[in-house]
Each structure stands twice: as structure tokens, then as C-alpha cells.
């Protein structure tokens with residue numbers, strides 16, 4: 001706003017050096033030799049770290065952090081050296097001056113639906129079983145009078161927060177490590193870095209005060225934190241490492257591509273009898289990460305017979321990881337597109353089809369929902385959007401060269417909460433101070449936590465200061481899984497409640513030092529709920545498809561969400577709209593691919609990977625149904641950071657079908673693909 | 680074209696020695712005389728040499744607009760400007776927008792509209808928005824301007840104009856609707 005907030009690479013520490021990472025230029029093999037002499041001869045270059053001279057580290061909890069430990073190149077873009085210099089220009093010139101030779105090995109970077117390397121893992125991301133089966137899906141599907149059998153394909157997608165991953169590292173004389181790191185969870189970074197450098201957690205401080213977005217890519221520590229710490233150790237100076245944008249795609253995680261086959265069987269009144277969702281995806285040879293795209297099919301619709309399966313192939317590609325709503329975002333694109341196809345096959349309104357299959361209990365677990373307001377979202381959205389007088393026929397609305405259509409899709413996202421610590425302090429002047437190592441990645445965490453505390457303390461919100469973003473504060477989980485507010489807020493609620501009790505016990509003035517209490521929600525959050533807990537939502541969208549250029553433009557998008565009690569309507573709306581915008585990108589603009597020869601992402605910068613721009617975003621509206629759900633947490637909230645993206649792409653794809661009569665099953669709906677489909 | 684004071688500092692050529700030059704940039708009203716590597720961009724000069732980290736680095740390649748500043752009153756991607764070529768330029772960054780402790784009206788509007796989430800794109804959005812206001816005032820057309828619109832006089836900034844003109848400033852958090860409203864508030 002005024003430019004005073006300091007992000008990770010903005011510390012301007014005295015004596016700071018700058019580091020430039022060097023990515024491998026081969027897709028698989030080993031570093032045969034690195035000639036560093038020319039780089040070291042450049043003015044201002046202090047050091048070149050390679051696997052030969054970098055500090056030896058302990059085995060990390062995440063193998064992507066084992067950088068510069070050996071000569072192996074597991075994928076193109078893996079970092080093989082780091083140049084440290086007085087200036088950024090000097091470090092970059094040093095990186096150019098390195099002479100690296102590789103021994104290469106045959107590689108395979110391209111996922112196909114029938115890839116030889118596909119196997120069934122034990123679990124998918126989030127710890128979900130890879131396979132779930134109920135009844136006899138094959139028989140039920142074969143016997144169903146109405147069937148949909150369709151395969152949907154989504155390429156890799158990139159988080160691309162506007163602030164690139166960055167770390168400033170420094171070591172003190174007594175061997176303590178301080179990192180200013182752009183992360184979604186400083187406690188987690190502290191613990192991981194302590195492991196890597198063989199330190200106790202209390203010897204490491206990680207500060208993540210201001211974070212320029214993450215969308216999952218900063219949820220786990222990234223190699224730049226380790227590299228910066230190594231360089232600072234090696235040089236004895238503070239070192240700043242801000243990832244060059246073009247390097248990011250290979251090392252900060254991505255949404256893995258998926259090939260998803262959905263088979264739906266229904267009776268002629270639209271009642272689902274079988275649901276099969278089978279996905280193939282890739283991981284790297286460094287670690288197993290399985291995008292849990294078939295998991296939402298275990299939650300969404302009732303059917304007697306069901307099969308959900310994940311299969312994965314370990315390819316010579318960068319390691320995938322979390323991107324906003326991993327699993328749900330791609331999975332619901334496929335499932336909700338298939339539901340639209342089923343509605344067409346049945347001649348039934350797609351809202352009505354979803355209402356007819358809205359289950360009373362979670363289909364997979366049989367548990368009752370703590371609250372499920374999908375039907376209310378669909379009905380409310382339909383009324384607001386003007387859905388009810390829609391002409392269901394495809395390809396009959398024209399405005400000159402433009403074909404117009406509308407579409408609907410549902411959304412869902414699970415409720416998570418993790419153990420968190422917090423402290424609450426009452427000062428003699430009547431003010432309060434809350435401390436919790438939460439992170440604000442753009443969600444308004446400070447505001448909402450102050451609100452939660454103020455509510456319990458029965459004091460105006462201005463009276464509460466909230467300290468977050470520093471691992472020396474009480475330990476807290478990361479901002480991820482849309483669980484931040486629930487997890488941190490729970491511990492803040494508990495600490496504030498205990499503080500109120502404590503203050504009530506004593507009369508008279510507070511001691512000069514004030515009163516501090518702490519809280520830990522390990523027990524509460526560990527309890528298994530007898531309920532299935534999920535947020536739901538519905539998206540409605542209208543698109544205009546230009547039959548001359550193939551361009552698909554959004555005219556309006558309307559989302560209605562049921563996500564517990566919305567704690568702050570301003571920041572809540574921003575989260576929903578932000579998610580919907582990313583869903584718009586997923587549907588229409590964001591396209592990435594792995595080059596079969598080079599083994600890396602072809603679209604690795606913001607000129608080639610098109611995140612939605614201002615002119616792409618028109619007519620977005622978000623509403624919600626405030627739920628009163630006693631089975632969640634003391635605030636009654638569900639997460640809201642991710643559900644906005646879930647289903648958005650399907651609504652747009654379904655609107656595209658309604659506009660053109662053509663079903664495209666591969667994202668994004670980019671002009672080249674659209675034009676060839678319309679011909 | 681108006682003459683500008685650009686390109687000369689004092690009399691004669693700027694002083695260059697090998698790969699460095701000494702030059703003067705007027706930043707937020709204060710002259711800074713610096714000796715800089717010829718490869719140094721205005722963005723890195725601000726962030727790394729002057730500690731003015733308000734201008735952000737999102738891509739360093741002119742693709743995101745996070746580094747937008749005003750150069751002689753017009754918006755520019757400071758990551759694409761080499762400092763050595765800007766000797767004598769008058770540069771305004773987000774830190775220089777508030778006057779006498781009063782926020783610039785567009786900063787006020789951003790706060791009022793809650794036009795930011797993570798805040799990383801925000802300084803660039805605000806500087807770019809101020810650039811847009813000036814360009815429209817001076818009659819610069821955009822892709823959204825009707826071809827039949829008169830070429831003299833200010834362009835009215837409706838939402839479509841603002842969206843078009845602001846499309847060089849990416850916001851991954853998706854704060855666009857509020858950004859457009861905030862600029863619209865100040866334009867009207």
C-alpha cells in the first residue's frame with residue numbers, strides 16, 4: 001500500500017550478498033564436471049557452491065531439499081550450483097560463466113493414460129487411500145440405462161504467486177540460523193531447516209511476516225531456503241536469494257497433470273447408480289506426490305456402486321506438489337463436466353440432476369454430514385443468476401459471431417484443522433496481545449484472528465494486537481488446506497477464553513507485567529469427528545465464444561458457497577473471488593506442458609504461462625449461505641481459501657458446451673483448441 | 680513533444696569508468712547521485728541500493744507490472760529500465776505518493792475498497808493506476824476506447840477502459856474487481 005511492508009528479499013541487511021541459482025540443463029543424468037574458475041575470477045563473486053564443496057546436510061524430511069549433495073540430476077531445472085556475489089548482477093554473470101558438463105541418460109517426461117510406469121500407490125496426497133470401492137461398479141454401469149463414459153485431460157498448472165520464492169539467511173556467531181523466508185508456515189520451515197542443518201529447532205528462527213501469495217507452493221520449505229542458508233554458512237555473510245521467475249516452475253512444485261476417466265451410470269429419472277472416477281497422474285523420481293483428484297467423487301453424490309482409483313507414474317520431471325485445492329480442483333472439473341454430460345444425455349436440467357443425487361450421508365464413509373448445503377447453494381445461485389428460464393438447447397444463442405452459453409457446476413472442499421499453540425496477554429492498560437505463528441499470505445489472517453480474540457475478550461478489535469509470522473512465537477501449522485483460520489483461530493479462541501477466566505479469578509489491578517496464558521489445541525484437533533465435514537458451493541457462468549478467433553470470454557461468473565460461519569465478509573469475499581479467478585485461469589488461459597525432448601515446462605514464465613489479467617475478469621460475484629454448524633470448531637468456520645477454484649473450470653466448460661454444442665474435454669479452452677473443435 | 684531534462688547530468692557526458700557510471704536520479708523529490716554497474720536496473724537500484732523496496736520484483740522481465748513506477752510522470756516497468764540510461768530522470772515510487780502524511784487518493788481508494796490481498800502486486804497496481812489516470816486525462820486511447828472517440832481531450836475511464844489499461848499488472852490473488860473499483864472511484 002505505502003511500500004513499507006518488508007517481504008523476505010527486502011531486508012537490506014548490512015553486508016548482504018546475493019545468490020543466483022543454476023538449474024540443470026539436462027533432463028536426467030549426472031553432473032560430470034563444473035568448471036568454476038571463470039566465474040570465481042569475475043569481480044565481486046565470492047563463492048560458487050556445487051555438490052563438491054557445499055556444506056553436507058542431514059537427510060531432509062522432504063527430498064527436494066537435498067540440494068547440492070550429490071551429482072545426480074533427477075530433472076531439468078534441478079539446482080546444481082549457486083553463485084554468490086556482492087551484487088545481483090555479479091552473481092548472475094557468475095552463473096553464466098560456469099562451465100558445466102553432464103552425463104545424460106535417457107529420460108521420459110510425458111504422461112499418457114496408458115503409460116507403462118503407472119502404478120497404484122498406497123495413498124494419495126492428504127493420506128487418502130488410493131483406491132476405494134463399493135458394490136459392483138462394472139455390473140451396475142453396464143446395466144445402467146443412461147451412461148456417460150468420458151475422459152478429461154488437464155496439463156500441469158503453476159501456482160505463480162506474484163512474490164517469487166525468496167529467502168534471506170544469516171548465521172550468528174554462536175551458530176544460530178535466522179531466515180527471512182517467503183513461506184506459508186514458518187514453524188514448518190524452522191523444523192525442516194533444523195533437521196537439514198543438524199540444529200535444534202530453538203537454534204533456528206524463521207520470519208515470514210509478509211508473504212506475497214503462495215497458493216500451496218510455499219506450504220512446504222523450498223530449496224531456496226536451504227541454498228541461502230548454505231551460502232550464508234559458506235561465506236559468513238547474510239545471503240539473499242530471490243528465485244528468478246523462470247526458474248520457479250521446476251523447483252516450487254506444480255499441479256500435476258491428470259488424465260481422468262469418469263463413468264456415470266444412471267436410471268432414466270437421473271438417479272445415479274454407479275460412479276467410477278479413475279485418474280492417472282505423474283510424480284517425479286525424487287518423491288511420490290499423488291494429486292488426489294478422485295477423492296471428491298467419494299463425497300459428492302450418492303450411488304450404490306462406486307470406484308475411485310489413483311494411479312501414478314514416476315517420470316523424469318520436476319516434483320509436483322500442492323496448488324490451490326489439490327485433488328478437488330482437477331477432480332471436480334472432471335466429475336462436474338461428466339455430470340453435465342449426464343444431464344444432457346438424460347434431457348434433465350443440470351441443477352435438478354445434482355439435487356436428485358444429493359445424499360444424506362457421505363457416500364464413501366456413511367458418516368452424516370456436519371452440514372451440507374449444496375442444494376441451497378444451487379437453488380440460491382440459480383435464482384440470483386437467472387438460471388431458471390434458461391433454454392437448455394445448446395448452440396442456439398448468437399450475437400453476430402459470438403456464441404453464448406451458460407453452465408453450472410458444484411464445488412466441495414474438506415474441513416481440516418491442525419494443532420496450534422497461541423498465547424494471549426492482557427496488559428495493565430487494558431490492551432491485549434495475541435501471539436501465534438500464523439502466516440498471512442493474503443487471507444487477512446491478522447484481521448480475522450484479532451476479531452476472534454476480540455469477540456472472546458469482549459473488547460473492541462482495535463484493542464487487540466496480533467503477532468504472527470515468526471517461528472519464535474507459539475508454534476502453529478501452515479496456511480494450507482484452507483485450515484489456517486480454523487487451526488490458529490481455535491488456539492486463539494482457547495487462549496483468549498483462558499485469559500478471560502484467569503482475569504475473572506483475580507480482582508484488583510493487573511501486575512505491571514500483565515497476565516499471559518497459553519493454549520494448545522492438540523487434543524481437540526486430534527479427536528476424530530463422527531461427522532463428514534466439507535464445505536460446498538455452486539458456480540454459475542456465462543461465456544461468449546468468438547467463432548472467428550476461438551476466444552472464450554467470461555461474461556459473468558457467480559458463486560454461492562456454504563462454508564460454515566463466514567468470519568469476515570470482506571476478506572471472505574476476496575478469497576472466494578480470488579479462487580474463482582484462478583479457476584477462470586485454469587479453464588481458459590493457463591496452459592503448461594512438458595517438452596518431451598527437454599523434459600521441462602515449456603511455459604515457465606509469465607509471458608508464456610497466462611495467469612488471468614485484469615481484462616479477463618468481468619462480472620464475478622460471490623455469495624454465501626451462512627451455516628450454523630456446531631461440529632467444526634469454536635468459531636463454526638470452514639475453510640474458504642480454496643473452494644472458490646473448485647468447480648469453476650467445469651462451470652465454464654459446461655457453459656462452453658451450451659454455447660457451442662461442442663464438448664471439449666481438455667483444458668484450457670484456448671483459441672487453437674476451440675477453433676479446431678468448432679470447424 | 681515537450682523537451683525533457685533527461686539524458687544529461689550537469690554539463691557534458693555522465694562520468695563513466697569501465698563498466699560503471701555515476702548518475703543522478705531524482706527519486707520521490709530527492710536527488711540521489713549513485714555510481715552504478717551498467718547492468719543495474721532502476722528496480723534493483725531502488726530495492727538494493729536505496730532500500731526502497733516498495734517497487735516489487737515479480738518477474739524482472741516486464742511481464743507482471745509489480746515493478747511499476749512513474750518516470751517523469753508516466754508509468755514504466757522499472758525492471759526494464761537500466762539506471763544508466765535514466766540519468767536525470769524524475770522517478771516516483773509508491774513510497775513517494777503520500778504528501779504531508781496524507782495518502783494519495785488512489786491509496787485511500789485501495790484501502791477503502793480492500794483492493795489487495797497479499798499486497799505484493801499492490802504498489803505496482805497503484806503506480807500503474809496513477810499512470811492510467813494521467814494517460815486518460817491526456818487523451819491517450821486504449822484498445823477499449825471507441826475508434827470514433829475524439830482524439831483530443833480526456834478519455835472517460837469506465838470499467839472496461841480501466842480493465843484494459845490495467846492488464847499489464849498481474850494480481851495472482853485475483854483482487855482485480857476491487858482494483859478496478861478503486862481506480863474508478865478516483866477517476867470519477
Ligand code: FES
Pocket residue numbers: 735736737738739740741742743744745746747756757758759
Ligand atoms: S518485475 Fe518488472 S514487470 Fe515484472
Ligand code: FES
Pocket residue numbers: 162212213442795796797798799800801849850851852853854
Ligand atoms: S494482492 Fe496478491 S498478487 Fe495482487
